[in-house]
Amino acid sequence: MPRIIRRPAAKRDLVEHFVFIGETSGVEAAHRFLESANATLEELSRMPEMGALRRFPNPKFADVRMWRVKDFEKHLIFYRPVKDGILLLRVVHASRDIESLFRS
Numbered sequence: 001m002p003r004i005i006r007r008p009a010a011k012r013d014l015v016e017h018f019v020f021i022g023e024t025s026g027v028e029a030a031h032r033f034l035e036s037a038n039a040t041l042e043e044l045s046r047m048p049e050m051g052a053l054r055r056f057p058n059p060k061f062a063d064v065r066m067w068r069v070k071d072f073e074k075h076l077i078f079y080r081p082v083k084d085g086i087l088l089l090r091v092v093h094a095s096r097d098i099e100s101l102f103r104s
Contacts (some may be wrong), residue, residue: 002045003085013091017075036070040077041088048081056102064089064102078102 006014014037022030044050044067051065069075074094078101080087090101 002042003082004041004045004088005082005085006088007090010088010090017091017093033069033072033075036072037075037077037091040067040070041086044077044079045085048079048086051077051079054078054102056099058103061102 014034017037018030018034021033048065051067054061054064054066056062056064063080064078065081067077067079069077069091076092076094076098077088078090078092078098080089092098092101
């Protein structure tokens with residue numbers, strides 16, 4: 001069974017998106033977001049090479065990949081492939097300054 005390791009920042013991201021979507025679009029939409037995010041993460045854990053390799057200036061992020069949350073395409077998943085799954089780093093909205101999140 002593939003595994004998904006969630007970093008604390010990624011857990012916070014998911015909660016913040018859930019709350020924001022709930023406040024702006026309703027609780028049903030927020031639950032759909034979490035369901036879609038979890039389904040997308042499960043798919044990535046089975047096929048970790050599926051995401052696009054991102055190029056960040058800091059070489060310690062050379063192996064970071066990105067994929068969109070299904071049905072919430074402006075929400076981006078950043079992760080690393082690991083043995084038997086993925087390490088979830090962040091889940092961010094596409095409007096964010098993504099480069100700044102991966103500087104240090």
